[in-house]
Amino acid sequence: MTLSFDVQLSENGRTPAEREQVLSDPGFGKTFTDHMVTIDWTEERGWHDARLTPYAPLSLDPATSVFHYAQELFEGLKAYRQTGESIVTFRPYSNAARFNASARRMAMPELPEQVFVEALELLVQTDRDWVPTTEGHSLYLRPFMIATQVGLGVNHPSNAYRFVVIASPAASYFAGGVKPVSVWLSQDFTRAAVGGTGAAKCGGNYAAAFLAQRQAVEKGCDQVVWLDAVEHRWVEEMGGMNLFFVFRDRLFTPALTGTLLPGITRASLLTLAADLGIPAEEGRINIDEWRDGCASGEITEVFACGTAAVITPVGTVSGQDGSWTVGDGTPGPMTMRLRDELMGIQFGSRVDSHDWIHKIC
Ligand SMILES: *Cc1c(COP(=O)(O)O)cnc(C)c1O
Numbered sequence: 001m002t003l004s005f006d007v008q009l010s011e012n013g014r015t016p017a018e019r020e021q022v023l024s025d026p027g028f029g030k031t032f033t034d035h036m037v038t039i040d041w042t043e044e045r046g047w048h049d050a051r052l053t054p055y056a057p058l059s060l061d062p063a064t065s066v067f068h069y070a071q072e073l074f075e076g077l078k079a080y081r082q083t084g085e086s087i088v089t090f091r092p093y094s095n096a097a098r099f100n101a102s103a104r105r106m107a108m109p110e111l112p113e114q115v116f117v118e119a120l121e122l123l124v125q126t127d128r129d130w131v132p133t134t135e136g137h138s139l140y141l142r143p144f145m146i147a148t149q150v151g152l153g154v155n156h157p158s159n160a161y162r163f164v165v166i167a168s169p170a171a172s173y174f175a176g177g178v179k180p181v182s183v184w185l186s187q188d189f190t191r192a193a194v195g196g197t198g199a200a201k202c203g204g205n206y207a208a209a210f211l212a213q214r215q216a217v218e219k220g221c222d223q224v225v226w227l228d229a230v231e232h233r234w235v236e237e238m239g240g241m242n243l244f245f246v247f248r249d250r251l252f253t254p255a256l257t258g259t260l261l262p263g264i265t266r267a268s269l270l271t272l273a274a275d276l277g278i279p280a281e282e283g284r285i286n287i288d289e290w291r292d293g294c295a296s297g298e299i300t301e302v303f304a305c306g307t308a309a310v311i312t313p314v315g316t317v318s319g320q321d322g323s324w325t326v327g328d329g330t331p332g333p334m335t336m337r338l339r340d341e342l343m344g345i346q347f348g349s350r351v352d353s354h355d356w357i358h359k360i361c
Contacts (some may be wrong), residue, residue: 024135079131249279311342
């Protein structure tokens with residue numbers, strides 16, 4: 001399928017001085033670029049009206065389906081300014097494929113992968129001056145899709161959808177760089193059960209997670225760690241990132257059981273580990289094994305990974321039965337090595353031997 005994008009440039013975008021002001025301290029997901037991309041879908045017409053327009057609020061009928069039944073999904077990836085000035089993204093076709101996997105689970109229409117990537121390219125090319133030059137900063141891209149049928153009936157999925165891409169300059173996700181986070185093992189709440197939507201990147205998963213995240217903060221922790229929905233003891237993932245353990249110098253990560261998000265960072269680290277000759281395994285680990293492994297010294301590092309925060313070490317773990325420290329509570333050598341490798345590929349200082357880098361301009 002080919003779609004041509006109608007282009008309407010902003011006439012009152014921010015001035016270069018205003019943009020520099022934002023780029024000097026972007027934070028995460030707070031300020032957006034001057035444009036957005038939109039594509040509509042209806043049963044009769046399929047995908048149509050692809051357009052780039054000035055960034056602006058959406059105007060939607062209060063009875064629009066997404067407001068009531070949360071048929072929504074999203075993606076997250078970044079554009080990086082590499083040494084040599086080219087602007088690239090990382091594995092955008094993997095995000096396109098996951099977007100469509102999420103769409104199937106949510107009974108939403110799939111978008112051809114090529115169109116998904118073209119939408120990103122058009123927005124990044126148009127707003128390329130918003131891609132930060134500061135080391136380690138990037139332009140976060142947020143494609144999403146909402147159900148736009150007007151009406152409150154629930155016998156069918158919506159018959160109309162809108163795909164939108166917005167972009168936001170990003171420093172690091174967690175303020176403070178590679179400072180280890182403290183995590184709370186959530187045994188009162190669950191994120192996803194088998195047959196649910198845990199493997200789909202949909203807003204509903206997050207809607208149901210805020211209460212647990214608030215509880216984590218009340219317990220003095222930065223982030224929640226989700227456990228399985230049946231026994232409440234098998235480790236699944238962190239709030240919005242996958243988890244890795246360093247166990248006797250081997251990497252270990254919870255297997256994709258359908259109840260956690262198949263992270264692209266997670267998949268990339270498993271591949272990089274193989275490149276570096278680090279043994280890596282997927283499987284199950286419960287919270288007793290986590291605590292005992294830290295006590296015996298067999299588990300030396302734990303880190304979380306995802307596009308937004310790349311790799312973030314886990315320093316302390318707390319739960320109903322007390323707290324413990326991972327290693328000495330500081331970022332470990334395997335964590336930092338993998339972080340350097342991955343960011344090196346993304347920012348262009350290391351060889352991209354897997355064709356992960358997709359040049360935009
Ligand atoms: C997006 C996300 C991740 C990380 O996925 P990446 O593709 O690595 O960015 C992990 N867990 C959840 C719940 C997510 O939404």
